[in-house]
Amino acid sequence: MLGFSHRSLANFLFWVTQKKWFLITMMVGIILMLLPTPGGLTLEGYRIIIIVITALMLIVTEPIPLPAIAIYILVTEVYFGIGSANDIAKSFMNDAVFFIMGSLMLAVAIIKQGWDTRIALGIIKITGNKTANIAFGFTAISAILSSFIGEHTVAAIMLPIGMTLIHFTSENDEKVQ
Numbered sequence: 674m675l676g677f678s679h680r681s682l683a684n685f686l687f688w689v690t691q692k693k694w695f696l697i698t699m700m701v702g703i704i705l706m707l708l709p710t711p712g713g714l715t716l717e718g719y720r721i722i723i724i725v726i727t728a729l730m731l732i733v734t735e736p737i738p739l740p741a742i743a744i745y746i747l748v749t750e751v752y753f754g755i756g757s758a759n760d761i762a763k764s765f766m767n768d769a770v771f772f773i774m775g776s777l778m779l780a781v782a783i784i785k786q787g788w789d790t791r792i793a794l795g796i797i798k799i800t801g802n803k804t805a806n807i808a809f810g811f812t813a814i815s816a817i818l819s820s821f822i823g824e825h826t827v828a829a830i831m832l833p834i835g836m837t838l839i840h841f842t843s844e845n846d847e848k849v850q
Contacts, residue, residue: 694734702727720753773825780829793837807838 689696702723710719724746731742743765750761783789796814800806811831818827 692736695736698727698730717755720755724749776826776829779826780833783830784833789833789837792834793841811835
């Protein structure tokens with residue numbers, strides 16, 4: 674034999690089946706790179722299209738985590754010479770990105786501290802166990818928060834609370850855990 678055990682071959686095959694979409698995406702990217710640049714399109718434009726296609730394939734199939742896909746986009750833009758490392762990093766570091774990142778960090782902090790559970794149980798305690806009342810309470814809290822905080826931040830805050838509400842309410846409208 675070639676020095677492969679049955680277990681190592683099984684582990685390799687398992688990895689290939691788990692990461693098949695990653696491998697397929699990379700093959701599509703390589704094939705597109707080997708094709709000639711379409712007429713009327715610059716080489717940089719064609720390479721950006723390849724990056725977008727492969728990134729969308731990775732986002733849809735999720736063979737790797739989403740932050741890794743963001744890093745993939747950044748690295749391939751630099752590698753293909755689309756822009757300098759500083760220019761590409763600046764596009765990732767504008768105010769909108771920091772705002773969304775801060776909103777999501779706030780949502781993670783709410784989950785980590787258990788506030789999502791407390792707020793969800795508070796909504797259920799105030800509104801009762803009827804679906805319409807819970808939805809009204811959830812919407813009212815969202816509306817009140819939206820008058821003080823940006824809508825993206827409110828959405829990031831209320832998403833884990835909504836997920837907790839779904840978790841706590843059972844399929845029977847009269848029964849709440």
